[in-house]
Amino acid sequence: MTDKKPNVDFHSEHHTELLTINMGPSHPATHGTVKFLVDLDGEIISRIDVEVGYLHRGFEKECEAQTWTGVFPYTDRLDYTASVLNNVGYALAVEKLIGIEAPERCQYIRVIMSEMARMSGHYTCLAAGALELGAMTAFLYFVEARELLWDLIEEVCGARLTHNYVRIGGLTADLPAGFGDRVATVFAKNRELWDEFAKLLLKNRIFVDRMRDVGGISATDAKAWGYSGPCMRAAGVAYDIRKTNPYLVYDRLDFEIPVGTTGDNYDRFMVRMYELQQSMSIIEQCLVKMPEGPINHNDPQWRQSSKDDIFTDMESMIFHFKNEINGVPVPAGEVYFPVEGANGELGFYLVSDGSGHPVKCRVRPPCFQLTSSVKYLIEGSMLADLIPTFDMINLIGGECDR
Amino acid sequence: MSAKETAKESPLMARVKARFQKGDTLLFTHSFKGDDTVVVRADEILTVMDFLKSDPALDFDIILDVTVVDYWTKKGVRPASAPLQPYLKESGARYEVVYHLYSVGKNHRIRVKAPLAAATPQINSVTSLWVGADWLEREAWDLYGVVFRGHPDLRRILLYEAFQGHPLRKDYEKTARQPLIGPRN
Numbered sequence: 184m185t186d187k188k189p190n191v192d193f194h195s196e197h198h199t200e201l202l203t204i205n206m207g208p209s210h211p212a213t214h215g216t217v218k219f220l221v222d223l224d225g226e227i228i229s230r231i232d233v234e235v236g237y238l239h240r241g242f243e244k245e246c247e248a249q250t251w252t253g254v255f256p257y258t259d260r261l262d263y264t265a266s267v268l269n270n271v272g273y274a275l276a277v278e279k280l281i282g283i284e285a286p287e288r289c290q291y292i293r294v295i296m297s298e299m300a301r302m303s304g305h306y307t308c309l310a311a312g313a314l315e316l317g318a319m320t321a322f323l324y325f326v327e328a329r330e331l332l333w334d335l336i337e338e339v340c341g342a343r344l345t346h347n348y349v350r351i352g353g354l355t356a357d358l359p360a361g362f363g364d365r366v367a368t369v370f371a372k373n374r375e376l377w378d379e380f381a382k383l384l385l386k387n388r389i390f391v392d393r394m395r396d397v398g399g400i401s402a403t404d405a406k407a408w409g410y411s412g413p414c415m416r417a418a419g420v421a422y423d424i425r426k427t428n429p430y431l432v433y434d435r436l437d438f439e440i441p442v443g444t445t446g447d448n449y450d451r452f453m454v455r456m457y458e459l460q461q462s463m464s465i466i467e468q469c470l471v472k473m474p475e476g477p478i479n480h481n482d483p484q485w486r487q488s489s490k491d492d493i494f495t496d497m498e499s500m501i502f503h504f505k506n507e508i509n510g511v512p513v514p515a516g517e518v519y520f521p522v523e524g525a526n527g528e529l530g531f532y533l534v535s536d537g538s539g540h541p542v543k544c545r546v547r548p549p550c551f552q553l554t555s556s557v558k559y560l561i562e563g564s565m566l567a568d569l570i571p572t573f574d575m576i577n578l579i580g581g582e583c584d585r
Numbered sequence: 586m587s588a589k590e591t592a593k594e595s596p597l598m599a600r601v602k603a604r605f606q607k608g609d610t611l612l613f614t615h616s617f618k619g620d621d622t623v624v625v626r627a628d629e630i631l632t633v634m635d636f637l638k639s640d641p642a643l644d645f646d647i648i649l650d651v652t653v654v655d656y657w658t659k660k661g662v663r664p665a666s667a668p669l670q671p672y673l674k675e676s677g678a679r680y681e682v683v684y685h686l687y688s689v690g691k692n693h694r695i696r697v698k699a700p701l702a703a704a705t706p707q708i709n710s711v712t713s714l715w716v717g718a719d720w721l722e723r724e725a726w727d728l729y730g731v732v733f734r735g736h737p738d739l740r741r742i743l744l745y746e747a748f749q750g751h752p753l754r755k756d757y758e759k760t761a762r763q764p765l766i767g768p769r770n
Contacts, residue, residue: 236743243728244752248759279618406646406689409717420689427692515666518618519685519696521649532683534654536665543665547650547685555720584743 201229208237212315212570216580217554219569226565233557235583242585246544250510251277252351252487254544259345261546262582265304265525267296267336269546270349275430276520276531277351280513283485289353290431291473296339296348297431297522298462298469303332304525304577305413305455305462312452312574313384316393321383328376331369338362350487351511353479363470370463377459391449398560398572399447408559409552412527413454414576418446424523435472438465451575485511510539517543526550526577548582595621597693600642605633612672612700620696624672627682627699631709637686637695638714645686645695648711651721653729654681657755662703672700679703682731684711701731710736728753 207218216237222230242261246254258269271293278284285293310325333343338359340348348355384390400408405418415422423440425433441457443450479486483499484506492499515537521530527549534543553576560576561569598614598621605611605625610633613624625633637645656662662679664670673681678700687694699708710733711718722733723742730751733739741748749764750757 236745239743241752244759282618407716409648409715409721411647411649422689516617516669517620517622517666519620519650519694528649528687530649530685532650532652532685534665536663542656543652543654545650545652551720551724552717555717559716 206569208234212573214311214578214580217578217583221566221569223566226567228561228564228566228569231558231561231569233554235551235554235578235580238580238584240585242546243544246541248540250506250539251513251541252506252511254541255349256345256347258546259347260581261548261585262304262525262529262550262579263344264307264579265300266344266346267293267300267348268304268522268524268529270346271297271431272520272522272524272529273531273544273546274349274351275522276518276533277511277513279520280516280518280533280535281351281485281511282514283352283480283482285352285480286477287432287474288357288476289478291469292354292358292478293349294431294433294436295358295466295469295473296336296346298465299332299336300346301523301525302459302462303329303336304579305459306332308525308574308577309380309452309455312571313380313390315570315574316390318384318387318390321380324376324380324383328373328380331372335362335366335369338365350479352482352486353477355487357478366466366470370467373463374460377456381456393567393571394449394452394575395447396445397448397564397568398451398575399445400556400560401446404559405446408556410527410556411549412524412553413458414446414451414553415527416440417443417450417454419444424521424528428521430520430522432469432472436465436468438468448571448575506539512537512539513541521547524549526553526579526582546582546585548585550576550578550583554578554583595693597621597643597691597695598623600640601637601695604636604640612676613670615669617669621694622696622698624681624698624700627701627708630682630697630699631711631714633697634684634711634714637697642691643695644688644690646689647687648684648715648718648721649687649694650683650685651711651718651725652683653706653725653731653753654683655679655729655753655755656681657703676700677702680706680729680731682708682725706731707734708732709734710739712736727751730754 201222201224203222207213208216218234220232258273259266261269306325306329310322314322337343340346400418402419405415421440421442438461441454443454483502488499488503493503513535515535517534519532521528530547532545536542560572610626610629615622637643657679664673680701682699684697722736725731726739727741727744
């Protein structure tokens with residue numbers, strides 16, 4: 184042991200430089216995979232670099248090698264918590280390029296399945312958000328609600344997660360018999376679970392303190408960062424494509440757009456909570472208003488014909504063969520079609536040269552720009568605030584990284 | 586086709602056409618399937634974008650998307666749709682940078698396209714106008730190799746730094762493998 188120095192320069196002796204840590208890519212709070220490179224000053228984040236791309240699988244490159252119909256399974260894997268929404272968005276974009284419209288019953292079923300997908304996405308986001316703040320019970324309540332919903336979806340299209348349900352000009356299957364009754368049973372249970380979930384969290388001091396006034400953004404900044412969806416509405420901008428540019432039959436349905444005020448995590452949470460109720464109401468309205476009729480476009484050149492038609496109808500067989508081998512001959516041109524995804528504006532920008540394959544199949548992923556704003560939202564806050572902020576931004580790896 | 590277009594031209598397109606002379610900055614316009622589209626000279630992109638954002642009648646406050654389309658084929662550069670892209674051949678361009686803008690207040694959309702030459706595709710960054718274009722331009726650089734001049738942090742985003750080439754270019758083989766990944770098995 185040496186003698187203690189009489190005069191210690193604490194500034195040079197103490198370790199005061201920033202601590203750089205890697206959070207992720209495999210971290211329980213980074214659902215999907217994303218890496219945060221965080222420079223910490225004590226518990227304060229002084230600099231953060233968000234690195235995405237761990238789930239990049241070349242969505243566009245794969246699509247360019249596929250026929251127009253072959254793209255559907257790839258779209259499932261974009262926002263995998265809300266698959267049908269991606270199917271519907273892509274199908275509507277292709278239909279816009281061709282210039283056809285699906286029959287009315289098909290449009291109602293698409294709305295029903297879209298809203299179920301939105302609910303599934305919101306259940307996942309809210310449940311995971313609660314879990315990562317320590318609320319295991321609340322998580323299980325919404326996972327149960329999601330399971331019940333997935334049972335319904337499974338009845339319709341046979342799959343629980345990646346549905347591959349929609350086709351150009353129609354659907355793969357009609358709703359099964361007695362579907363409406365089972366929806367009523369499930370929704371009664373889901374409304375109970377909604378109440379329980381709300382009771383567990385919304386009066387919980389710890390939960391509210393960690394959510395309120397954290398990760399807030401003003402309406403002006405939200406626009407500048409290209410926000411859309413629940414995060415945009417939480418900031419007080421009532422931008423919902425179902426209202427501003429109604430597609431399918433949304434203009435015939437009665438529903439409201441929940442809007443927040445401060446744009447913080449609590450508002451984002453509440454916007455999603457109320458959207459769950461609105462989605463349930465939309466589905467119930469659709470089940471009442473839905474007409475009987477065909478679910479596929481009547482021109483076999485564009486629709487995916489059923490096996491019955493293919494074996495008994497000359498035209499259906501010819502076009503089935505041609506479309507399977509060469510792809511649907513979508514006319515040359517370019518379109519952009521946005522739908523309201525679970526996270527915001529899900530837009531498909533398609534370029535066709537008239538062959539059976541897309542020249543370009545670009546998806547505009549809503550959570551890509553949302554994630555880019557994490558740096559702006561979180562620099563200067565505590566490390567612990569990163570968790571609820573990131574949860575409510577709701578990065579879905581499949582959609583962000585494509 | 587052009588007669589039809591002018592018959593139902595939106596006020597938005599009329600305003601853009603009134604500001605920019607066709608042939609000088611504006612190369613082409615169309616409203617195919619109702620999507621209002623302006624094609625502008627790449628050098629003038631900031632002037633056009635600034636006008637679209639700051640003009641009170643247009644008020645494009647959100648940038649939705651920035652992407653690139655590559656028209657290279659094995660038989661040379663070919664437009665996907667000849668009536669919509671008569672400018673592509675004469676300008677000698679191979680790429681097109683495609684922007685999608687939206688105005689929350691006015692509830693209208695526009696697509697802005699800028700053709701770029703093959704050798705060194707470069708265009709000015711619009712991050713000074715919309716901060717949300719940051720990652721979108723990084724992605725366009727990453728996947729297409731288009732340089733955005735004036736971008737604050739133009740790094741790869743979806744791929745890793747050692748990746749060679751830009752995979753969404755049409756001359757990048759779908760089956761190509763990268764050195765870091767190594768041979769199959």
